[in-house]
Amino acid sequence: MFLINRREMLALAAWSVAASRAWADAPMHAQERELYEAAKREGEITWYSGQYNADSAEAAGRAFNARYPGVRCNVVRSTSQVAFQRLSQDQRAGVAQCDVFSSTNGGHYIQLKRQNRLTQFRPVNADGLLPILRIADPDNYFQSSFLGVFLIGHNTTMVSEADAPRSWADILDPKWRNKLAVGHPGFSGAIGVWALQMRTMLGPDFLRRLEANKPQVGRSSIDPVTMMNAGERPIGVAVSANSTLLAASRGNPLRLIYPSEGVVAAISPSAILANAPHPNAAKLFMEFQTGPGLSAAVREIFNESIRPDVPPPVGSRPLSETTMLAPSLEEAERGVPEVREQWRDIFGI
Structure with missing residues (x-):
C-alpha cells in the first residue's frame, strides 16, 4: 500500500512553501x-478548467493571485x-466570459482552431517545459499546460496487491x-481519451x-477514487495518479497500479479565446x-510537474520510467465523440 510517512509529508510541505514563496x-x-x-488595467481573468480537480485548480488560482496582485483569477472548474459545453453555450448566446480554456480532450482545440476561435500566443516560459510539452x-494557437497520468487503483483492504489486476x-x-x-466519457475528456486508447x-x-x-459509472476520473474510498468498489479504472495519491496521503487504503501496457497520458493544452474579455490577463x-509557479503549487496536491526544474510529486513513478500511451490530437478529435456515442449505446447512460 502507498503511504507517505510524517517525515515525507513535512519535507513536502516545507519544499512547497519555500518554492512557492521563492x-x-x-x-x-x-x-x-x-x-x-x-x-492590472483589466483586473481579472476567467479560467475554464477541466484539467485539475477542484483543490488543485483553486491552489493554482491562489498561486496566480499571489504572484500578480491586482489581477484576480476566477476559477471555473x-x-x-x-467546460466545453459551457464554452459552446457562451458562443451560442453571443457572450464572452472565458479568457483561458483548459481541457483534457485535445480534440477540442483542433475544433476551436478550425473555427477561428483562438488567439495566437506562445508564452516565453514554454521554452522551459519538459521537452515533450514544448510544442x-x-x-x-494552443500550448501544452498539463500532464495527467491515468491508470488503475485498488482498495487494499478489499483486494490484495497479489490479486489485483x-x-x-x-x-x-x-x-x-x-x-x-x-x-x-460524456463528462470527462480524460475518460474519453482513455476509452479511445x-x-x-x-x-x-x-x-x-x-x-x-458491470462497472459502476460516475462522471469524472475522481469519482472512482471516491467509490474506492467508500468501499463501494475495490478497483478504480482510469483514475488519475494525483487524486489517488492525495486520497492515500489522507489515510485511505489505496494503491496505484501501473499497467504493464503503460499509463494513459493526458498531455493537454490551454488556449486563449479570440473573444477573451481580458486578453492581456489571459496571456x-x-x-x-x-x-514554475503552477507546477510548484499543484505538486503539493500530487499533480505531475510539467517542468524539469520542479520535481515530481511524492509517491509517483518518474516519467522517465513510465510508458505513456495517448492518441494524437487529431485522433482524439475524430475518435472521442465516436467513442462517447458508442459508450452511451452500450452502457445506456
Whole structure:
C-alpha cells in the first residue's frame, strides 16, 4: 500500500512553501512584466478548467493571485466535456466570459482552431517545459499546460496487491464483474481519451466487454477514487495518479497500479479565446501556467510537474520510467465523440 510517512509529508510541505514563496518573489522576465502591467488595467481573468480537480485548480488560482496582485483569477472548474459545453453555450448566446480554456480532450482545440476561435500566443516560459510539452500547435494557437497520468487503483483492504489486476486487459476478466468503478466519457475528456486508447489497443469490442463486467459509472476520473474510498468498489479504472495519491496521503487504503501496457497520458493544452474579455490577463495566465509557479503549487496536491526544474510529486513513478500511451490530437478529435456515442449505446447512460 502507498503511504507517505510524517517525515515525507513535512519535507513536502516545507519544499512547497519555500518554492512557492521563492517563485512569487522571483523577478519577472520582460514579456511577463509588460503583460502584468497591462493585465492590472483589466483586473481579472476567467479560467475554464477541466484539467485539475477542484483543490488543485483553486491552489493554482491562489498561486496566480499571489504572484500578480491586482489581477484576480476566477476559477471555473468542471470536467472537460462540461467546460466545453459551457464554452459552446457562451458562443451560442453571443457572450464572452472565458479568457483561458483548459481541457483534457485535445480534440477540442483542433475544433476551436478550425473555427477561428483562438488567439495566437506562445508564452516565453514554454521554452522551459519538459521537452515533450514544448510544442503543442506549430501555429501557436494552443500550448501544452498539463500532464495527467491515468491508470488503475485498488482498495487494499478489499483486494490484495497479489490479486489485483496488473494490466488494462486484466480488467476485462469476468472475475471483476461488479467490482470496477470508472468515469464517463460524456463528462470527462480524460475518460474519453482513455476509452479511445483502450479501444485502439484492445480491440473494437473493448467497451462491450467492459460493460459485461458491470462497472459502476460516475462522471469524472475522481469519482472512482471516491467509490474506492467508500468501499463501494475495490478497483478504480482510469483514475488519475494525483487524486489517488492525495486520497492515500489522507489515510485511505489505496494503491496505484501501473499497467504493464503503460499509463494513459493526458498531455493537454490551454488556449486563449479570440473573444477573451481580458486578453492581456489571459496571456499573463498562459505565462503562469507554463512557468514554475503552477507546477510548484499543484505538486503539493500530487499533480505531475510539467517542468524539469520542479520535481515530481511524492509517491509517483518518474516519467522517465513510465510508458505513456495517448492518441494524437487529431485522433482524439475524430475518435472521442465516436467513442462517447458508442459508450452511451452500450452502457445506456
